[in-house]
Amino acid sequence: PAIILETVEKLPLEYWKYLQPVEGMTGLHLGTYAEDFQRLTGLGDGKTLAYLDLFGLMLGAIQALSARVKELRHAHPV
DSSP states (O other): OHHHHHHHHHSOOEEEOOSSOOTTOOSOEEEOOHHHHHHHHSOSOSSSOOHHHHHHHHHHHHHHHHHHHHHHHHHSOO
């Protein structure tokens, strides 16, 4: 999970709009680009983002953050 968190920290987040909006997907969006996701994770085709891969990456990052919080609490009890 620590490596996953480092990957998430490196993923650029940008606001973007679809060039040709699909129904229900108009307006401004926030996220990463498929090319960056593939380059940093090795997952995907570099053209689309698979939600299962995104969720897996987020869950791994949450686990890493949870472990870091526990570590800090153990090192510096209140």
